[in-house]
Amino acid sequence: MALDKATVARIATLARIKVADADLDKMVGELQTIISWVEQLDAVDTKGVEPMTSAVEVTLPMREDKVSDGGYVAQIVANAPEPVVVGEGAFFTVPKVVE
Amino acid sequence: MLIDGKTGTWELVIGLEVHAQVTSKAKLFSGADTVFGAEPNTQVSFVDAAFPGMLPVINRFCVEQAVKTGLGLGAEINLVSIFDRKNYFYADLPAGYQISQYTRPVVGKGTLVLDMPDGQSRTVGITRLHLEQDAGKSLHDQHPTKTYVDLNRSGVALMEIVSEPDLRSPEEAGAYLKKLRAILRYLGTCDGNMEEGSMRCDANVSVRKQGSKELGTRCEIKNVNSVRFVMQAIEYEANRQVELIEEGGTVQQETRLFDSGKGVTRSMRSKEHAHDYRYFPDPDLLPLVLDEKWVAGLKAALPELPDTKRERFIKDFKLSPYDASVLVAEKEQAEYFEAVAQGRKDPKLAANWVMSELFAVLNRQNLDIARSPVKATALAGLLDLIENNTISGRIAKDVFAEMVESGKDAAAIVEQKGLKQVTDTGAIEKAVDDVIAANADKVEQIKAGKVQLIGWFVGQVMKGTGGKANPGMVNEILKKKLGI
Numbered sequence: 280m281a282l283d284k285a286t287v288a289r290i291a292t293l294a295r296i297k298v299a300d301a302d303l304d305k306m307v308g309e310l311q312t313i314i315s316w317v318e319q320l321d322a323v324d325t326k327g328v329e330p331m332t333s334a335v336e337v338t339l340p341m342r343e344d345k346v347s348d349g350g351y352v353a354q355i356v357a358n359a360p361e362p363v364v365v366g367e368g369a370f371f372t373v374p375k376v377v378e
Numbered sequence: 379m380l381i382d383g384k385t386g387t388w389e390l391v392i393g394l395e396v397h398a399q400v401t402s403k404a405k406l407f408s409g410a411d412t413v414f415g416a417e418p419n420t421q422v423s424f425v426d427a428a429f430p431g432m433l434p435v436i437n438r439f440c441v442e443q444a445v446k447t448g449l450g451l452g453a454e455i456n457l458v459s460i461f462d463r464k465n466y467f468y469a470d471l472p473a474g475y476q477i478s479q480y481t482r483p484v485v486g487k488g489t490l491v492l493d494m495p496d497g498q499s500r501t502v503g504i505t506r507l508h509l510e511q512d513a514g515k516s517l518h519d520q521h522p523t524k525t526y527v528d529l530n531r532s533g534v535a536l537m538e539i540v541s542e543p544d545l546r547s548p549e550e551a552g553a554y555l556k557k558l559r560a561i562l563r564y565l566g567t568c569d570g571n572m573e574e575g576s577m578r579c580d581a582n583v584s585v586r587k588q589g590s591k592e593l594g595t596r597c598e599i600k601n602v603n604s605v606r607f608v609m610q611a612i613e614y615e616a617n618r619q620v621e622l623i624e625e626g627g628t629v630q631q632e633t634r635l636f637d638s639g640k641g642v643t644r645s646m647r648s649k650e651h652a653h654d655y656r657y658f659p660d661p662d663l664l665p666l667v668l669d670e671k672w673v674a675g676l677k678a679a680l681p682e683l684p685d686t687k688r689e690r691f692i693k694d695f696k697l698s699p700y701d702a703s704v705l706v707a708e709k710e711q712a713e714y715f716e717a718v719a720q721g722r723k724d725p726k727l728a729a730n731w732v733m734s735e736l737f738a739v740l741n742r743q744n745l746d747i748a749r750s751p752v753k754a755t756a757l758a759g760l761l762d763l764i765e766n767n768t769i770s771g772r773i774a775k776d777v778f779a780e781m782v783e784s785g786k787d788a789a790a791i792v793e794q795k796g797l798k799q800v801t802d803t804g805a806i807e808k809a810v811d812d813v814i815a816a817n818a819d820k821v822e823q824i825k826a827g828k829v830q831l832i833g834w835f836v837g838q839v840m841k842g843t844g845g846k847a848n849p850g851m852v853n854e855i856l857k858k859k860l861g862i
Contacts, residue, residue, distance in 0.1 A: 293654055295467055332665050339664040344403050344439035348423035349410030355422050355529070363526060368417030370517070370526035373469040377518060 280318065282311050379547035379613075380588060383620045387588040390616045391596075392551050392581060393505075393543035394608075396558060397536045398568040399512065399576035400443045406511050406535035407434030407477065414574050418528040426533035428473035433662050440535040441666065442676065443567040444484050444509050447537055449677045450565045451504050453488025457670060459508075461663040464655045470514035470527050478538075480657040483508035484666060490541070490561070491685055492553040493703040502554060503542030512536050531575075537568065543582065543593065548609035555579060555605045556707065560684045564709045572604050579608050583615045584629070594619070595629040599643055602636050611636035615643050687712055695725035704733060710747045717754035718761065727761055735775065739782050751782050760788035773797050773845050800847045803855070806839070809847060810855050813838045824860055832856060 284303045287310060291298040298306060352369050356362035362369045381388040405412055408425035425432045448455050460482040463475040485507035492500045514529040539558065545551050559570040559577060570577050584596035599615060602608045614636075619629050634643040682690075684706045691702040691712075706712045711732075719728035736757065740750060760778060763769045769777065769792055780791050792798060800806060813835060814821055824831045832853070839852045 289654075293465075293656065332659075337664065339666055340435055341438040341441070342404070342409065342435045344437050345409065346404050346411045347409030348404075348425075349408075349421045352417075352419045352422070355419050355424075355427050361524075363520075366417045368420045368528075370418045370520075370528055371469075372521070372524045372526055374525070375518065375521075375523050376469055376516060376525045 280314055282307050282314065379549070379616075381585070381616060381620050383624050385624050388585045388616075388620050389588045389590075390546055390548075390612070391543045391584045391586060391593055392545035392547075392612055393596075394541045394545065394551060394554060395580040395582070396539045396541075396555070397512075397578045397580075398447075398539060398558075398562055398570070400440050400509075400535035400537055401566060401568055402437060402440050402443065402535055404437055405533040406437055406440050406509065408533050410533065412534050414576070416530055418526075419530060421530040422532065426472075426529055434477060434660075436663070436666070437535065440509065441484070441668075443535075443565075444507060444537050445668065445673060446565050446676055446680065447539075447562065447567045448485030448488065448507050449673075449680055450561050450567075450683055451485075451488035451490060451507070451539075453504055453507065454486035455668065455673050456482060456484055456486055457668045457673070458482065459484040459666045461509075461660045461666065462657045463660045464510075464657055466655060468513065468516075469525060470516045470529070470532070472514070472529065472532065476511050476513065477660055477663070478510035478657075479508035484668075490554065490557055492550060492557055493688075493699075494549070494553055495700075497699045497703075500550070502544040502550075505540040505542050507537055507539045510536050510538055543584075548612045551581065551612055552605050552609045555608060557684070560707055560709075564681055564683050566681075575603065578603060581608055581612055581615075583612055583619070585616055585619045585623070594623075595631050597629065597631065597643070598633050599636050600633055600646065607636060607638050610638075610641055611643055614641060618643065684712075691715075695719050695729070697726065697729055701729050701733065705729065708747065714747050714750070714754045718758045722758075722761065723765060727764065728758075731757060731761060731778075735778055751785060752778070756781060756787050763788055763792060767799060767801065767848065768792065769797055769799050770845065770847075770849055772840070772849075773799070776845075797846060800843055801851065803851070806843070806847050806851055806855055807859075809839050809842045810852065810859055813842060814859060821860065824862065829862055832860075832862070835860075 284307055287303055287307050288298065291306075352367070356369045356371060359371045361372050363372055379390055381390070400406070402412060404410060405423075405426060408423040410423040410426055411421040413421070425434060445455055459479055461477050462480040464478045464480070465475045467474055483506045487506070488504035490502050490504055492502060494500065512531050512534040514527055514532040517526040517528070520526045541554065545554060562568040562577075563570050568576060572578070579602050581599045581602065582596045583599065584594035586592060586594045597615060597619070599611045602611050615634065622629060633646045635646050636643050687706045688699075688702045691697045691705060692699060697705070705715045715728060715732045718732060719725040722728055736750065736752065739752070740747060743751070745751070760774055760781065763777075764771055764774050777788050777791050777797065780786070780795075781788060784791075817838070820831055820834070824835070835856050836849060836852050839856065840847055840849065
């Protein structure tokens, strides 16, 4: 897969990472190197092989449907800038997002 | 529905995506509470707020609910499914991604049968059902320059149920939502409450010339929160697209919002990049593997669903397809009717009373059937009195009104107010004679051939007896005495 500048700029926008135009060429090169390295795996024939999801024999652990967590609003908003306390609860606040 | 445009006739193609909140005590991947209406951020765990290093652990019951719903829709259950991350940035999505299912959902293709008001039914394809997390809630109207964020809903389990683009009118879309809601409520997997947001709908709408096989470009109308609004939004959007195309424009594939106040849809520009979600398998979660026997056990334990119940009502109680559809639309309603109709000679009488008298009272008092002032056993008691000729149907309406008021049972009211039907021939004959004597002119007319006046005579006799005379006997005696 060959990357171009426009694709890298779009990936940066989607990831909310600011990349200066001047840095884009360098970034294209770096990402291209990473992708090419991973693409070596394409050389392996995996036809008929189940995708491996874990290196150990484990299945997805499950929880019972019981309320066992939450109820600590102070800790949830502890690091938030300008939380607004309402009754027993508190809101996070962010700059207005308007549709 | 077809739209007659300037250049020809247009057909609508509609697909619906419904987000149904799974009924469960705790969230999909955390142990926090899901009860609606709690104070902000009081039902949030570190997982739901995406604190660094926190790991999701799936709630077994939420999986069970999704599988039950799939079975209720007659759908394939995928014994292996995968959770993926759907990446986007929004203030009420603390992780920056939503855990969802993309390439391998837990439930595959199924079907849903629509009952249309004209008694017809139509089968609509279900594409898939997958499990995912809900986001938090943003409040934009609390402060002039800030948005408030409450994460209580963050992490609550949702089932996204996607239909095939099989719907052709706003009415069909409405019928689809009502039917889906009924099935979810019968199964107990979602409470279907659209006002509280536990069922939300996105509609994909496109138009094409009638007879065309190709699909037009579609627009997605997001987050419409009532059946009526979904229908309005579709109708507006379809007309907008036809006008646009006929004036030489092209429909842009985009996300639109429905403004229920103005009844219009408008473009939602801020989500320009939103369709590039960069899904990838969530490395925190292993594949969800289901045991075939466990699925079979859930299937065997499914309750009777609306379609089966409807067929049974038609067969066992001789109801019309329309009446049966109305009665099975809500589980509690169907159970109420069945309790009243059970073992009755004339089950249609039960259907009529439930659908007219009872529904009128519930509507007026804005109650659901579970909180009906007249319980099923009490209504059955009243109908018993009609069936064994203790009271007439007319008196029964008065007794019913009294039952609604006082909560007393029918027999007690009839006894107390002396409302027992008069079946004594002598008493009825006397009442008939009185009416005939007082209305010589009308007697002339009826004898001259204006036989429809008999209804008026019956009415007078009933009035004279305080409605207590047996109408059948009144009719018979009148005919005999008038010689008609």
